[in-house]
Amino acid sequence: MTSEEEPFHSVESILQEFIPEEKLRLVNSVLYGETLRKLDLSSAEAESNFDVAGYKFEAKPESSRQPRIVRVGVIQNHIGNPVVSTNVPQERSAIYERVGRIIHQAGRCGVNVLCLQEAWPMPFAFCTREKHPWCEFAESAIDGPSTKFLQALCTKYNMVIVSPILERDDVTDVIWNTAVVIDNHGRVLGKHRKxxxxxxxxxxxxxxxxxGNTGHPVFETEFGRIAINICYGRHHPLNWLMFGLNGAEIVFNPSATITGLSEPLWGIEARNAAVANGYFTCAINRVGSEEFPNQFTSGDGKPAHTKFGHFYGSSYITAPNGTRTPGLSRTRDGLLVAELDLNLNRQVRDIWGFQMTQRLPLYVDSLTKASELSFEPQRMK
Amino acid sequence: MTSEEEPFHSVESILQEFIPEEKLRLVNSVLYGETLRKLDLSSAEAESNFDVAGYKFEAKPESSRQPRIVRVGVIQNHIGNPVVSTNVPQERSAIYERVGRIIHQAGRCGVNVLCLQEAWPMPFAFCTREKHPWCEFAESAIDGPSTKFLQALCTKYNMVIVSPILERDDVTDVIWNTAVVIDNHGRVLGKHRKxxxxxxxxxxxxxxxxxGNTGHPVFETEFGRIAINICYGRHHPLNWLMFGLNGAEIVFNPSATITGLSEPLWGIEARNAAVANGYFTCAINRVGSEEFPNQFTSGDGKPAHTKFGHFYGSSYITAPNGTRTPGLSRTRDGLLVAELDLNLNRQVRDIWGFQMTQRLPLYVDSLTKASELSFEPQRMK
Incomplete structure (x- = not known):
């Protein structure tokens, strides 16, 4: 599945291979923050076609609060058939088969809240700009096939699953890019539109x-307050900010993005958001290339082609203090698990004081002015 | 001057030493973005006690606009006497002597806009919480000794200098943390308070x-529109945003921050701001340790001590596409020069469209509500 042009597994694997241990410790302390302990995930069964990795984010003990431990999981994956046909149910089934195997492993790893990649039940066909047949992948958030497929798994593993789909509004037929939150009892808790x-x-x-027209909802699950910033929303600091102001403790960023476009930004944006807002963030990207039946162009002056990607994976999780996990592979499917102590959020907020020093009323005033047509920027000549 | 605990020069020097060239190219493309060409800075005279490095950020040629080339420079330095006395004019003179030598080199490198580190004309004595004698370092933005010292250099080298000082208000005696902008004719163009x-x-x-009570001013210099986000302001995305909305093309972040507190965040925040706002950012940190006459405590349960630091340097410059320069040393004084084509800002904004997709009115509405005492967060149970 690895494309020839993109053979390397990850930055971390290169650092690990060549840099002596003592020096690597220094490099990692600057690039990744504190050293994280690995989780014992021996309850997962070894499978050859995806990686499983797990880390532990710890908080200081407090005398007034118990630790608030939650296991989150993120899954990155290729689609089922890298050469896509126009048979929508067939393509969807191949993806369910592929992702289902990984979700079972997440369940065995004791994951409490799992998030899948953006538009996970379909190829990322938006590059084609063809409506037919790809719009057929759009489905109801409430009782579409993907929601139904996941509800059983939520119940089986007592696990919340965030399911980013292409949503068709049941009444108006409008299509949205939507994350559906299904709780650990298999109930649809709600949805958020990109x-x-x-x-x-x-x-x-x-x-x-x-x-999207759903604002910045925060979902109160049994395992903590979660929110979803879908893909391109990670470039917008105000989007991250509002999820924080609404009380999110963990924000997932299910994405689909490719080498040559965004990779140098990937390690920055979700991580910066964790720091700025005092919550955990989980950045998820799909993996591999996808080939479509008809030619399309990419708005870059290059010849028409049928292959899209390489999606570079590299999913990772960041704590509010900026410490992050290594990324999953750039080329392989993977499940990344992290055990979080949510008490860390408040501890880091107390240390840094970003919420206290934020001066929100000042910015309400400035942004109000800046959003008016008569706005005159503050300039000094 | 290198402290024993912090011997390593930089992450980049370790990567360079151990990783083979072909692999290093891959690592750098993910961690730093596009490969930057080095500037020819042979006009600078070699001096043994500080480093000089220079890079070039290029933009595509346009048929309707000429390139808009500007050379920016940032200086990171130890104070003049690492063991600080209470003789304020003496300490200040030692710093002028040390920094003056580097400013001359910046002039010889053809720097158009230069920015010094936060509170550059003084030791970072705020850790002591003693008012006497350190408040004596506070000075007038208009005609204080540091402004006067720099005005001559601005004129000599036709160079704008951003001078972050401890400012004493001439009328009220109130002290501020202020960046003074002195233009290339030696005139004070204005000031910004942290x-x-x-x-x-x-x-x-x-x-x-x-x-600060000066809002988010953007200074229109002959070489481009600049703004200054002082130190801790880099943690606040709204602060960066307002400088962008007021039209900044280059935002300097003069800072003073130490190992063990902020280092894993250092490479993220100013860089994320460049990407999110479509402008260049220049992150500047001082270097080394500073020792004070009296003991102080650090709010961390550890015994009283007299030594403060290690400030880890690592100053760097980022383009709006996320490509960044390597950092200056973690341990040595340095001058970092970058030649920017300011046309890159609009080119990157056109590619990514963050300004178009920002939805400012939505956030004005949401933040207005969030700043009210009666605010009810958007939660779904």
Missing amino acids: NHIPRVGDFNESTYYFE | NHIPRVGDFNESTYYFE
């Missing part, structure tokens, strides 16, 4: 859906 | 000064 839509190269997604 | 003040460990700076 707030910011890209118009970039192969990601002219505004062809298919509009800016 | 908007967000830390209360963290050795950085209980609210003892000395209050949150």
Whole structure:
């Protein structure tokens, strides 16, 4: 599945291979923060076609609060058939088969809250700008096939699953890019529609859906307060901010993004958001290339082609103090598990004081002015 | 000057030493973005006690606009006497002597806009929480000794200098943490007072000064529109945002921060701001340890001590596409020069569309609600 142009597994594997241990410790302390202990995930069964990794984010003990431990999981994966056919149910089934195997492992690892990648039950066909047949992948958030498929797994493993899908509104037929939150009893807790839509190269997604109308909801699960910042929304600090102001403790960023476009930004944005907002973030990207039946162009002056990608994976999790896990592979499917003590959020907020020093009223005033047509920027000549 | 505990020069020097060239190219493409060409800085004279490095950020040629080339420089340095006396003019002179030598080199490198580190004309004495004698370092922005010292250099080298000082208001005696912008004709173009003040460990700076009252000014220089986000303001995405909305093309972040507190965040925050706001950012940190006459404590349960630091340097410059320079040393004084084509800002904004997709009115509405005492967060149970 590894494409020839993109053979390398990860930055971390290169660092590990060549840098002596003592020096690597220094490099990692600057690039990744504190050293994280690995989780014992021997309850997962070894499978050859995806990686499983797990880390532990610890907080200081407090005399007034018990630790608030939660295991989160993120899954990155290729689609079922890298050469996509126009038979929608068939393509969807191949993905369910592939992702289902990994979800079972997440269950065996004791994951409490799992998030899948953006538009996980479909190829990322938006590059084609063809409506037929790809719009057939759009489905109901409440009782579509993907929700039904996951509900059984939620119940089986007592696990919340965040399911980012292409949603078709049951009444109006409008299509949205939506994350459905299914709780650990298999009930749909709610949904969030992607707030910011890209118009970039192969990601002219505004062809298919509009800016979301669901605000910045935070979902109160049995395992903590979660929110979802879908893909391109990670470029918008205000989006991250509002999830924080609404009380999110963990924000997932299910994404689909490719080498040559965003990779130098990938390690920065979700991580910066964790620090700025005092919560955990989980950045998830799909993996591999996807080939479509018809030619398309990418808005870059290059010849028409049928292959899209390489999606570079590299999913990772960051704590509010900026410490992050290594990334999953750039080329292979994977399950990344992290055990979080949610007490760390408040501990880090107490240390840094970003919430106290934020001066929100100042910015309400400035942004109000800046959003008016008569706005005059503050300039000194 | 290198302290025993902090012997390593930089992450980049370790990567360079151990990773083979072909693999290093891959690592750097993920960690640092595009490969930057080095500037020819042979006009600078070799000096043994500081480093000089220079890089070039290029933009695509356009048929309707000429390139807009500007050379920016940032200086990181130890104070003049690492063991600080209470003789304020003497300490200040030692710093002028040390920094002056580097400024001359910046002039010889053709730097158009230069920025010094936070509170550059003084030791970072705020850790002591003693008012006497350190408040004596506070000086007029208009005609204080540091402004006068720099005005001559601005004129000599046709160079704008951003001078972050401890400012004493000429009328009220109030002290501020201020960046003074002196233009290339030696005139004070204006000043900006630090908007967000830390209360963290050795950085209980609210003892000395209050949150700034100058908004988010952008200074229109002959070489481009610049702004200054002072130190702890880099943790606040809204602060970066307002400088962007006011039209900044280059935002300097003069700082003073130490190992063990912020280092894993250092490479993220100013870089994320460049990406999110479509401008260049220049992150500057001082270097080394500073020793004070009297003992102080650091709010961390450890015994009283007299030594403060290690400030870890690592100053760097980032383009709006996320590509960044290597950092200056963690241990040595340095001058980092970058030649920017400011056309890159608009080119990257056109590619990514973050300004178009920002939905400012949505956030004005949400933040207005969030700043009210009656605010009810958007939660789903």
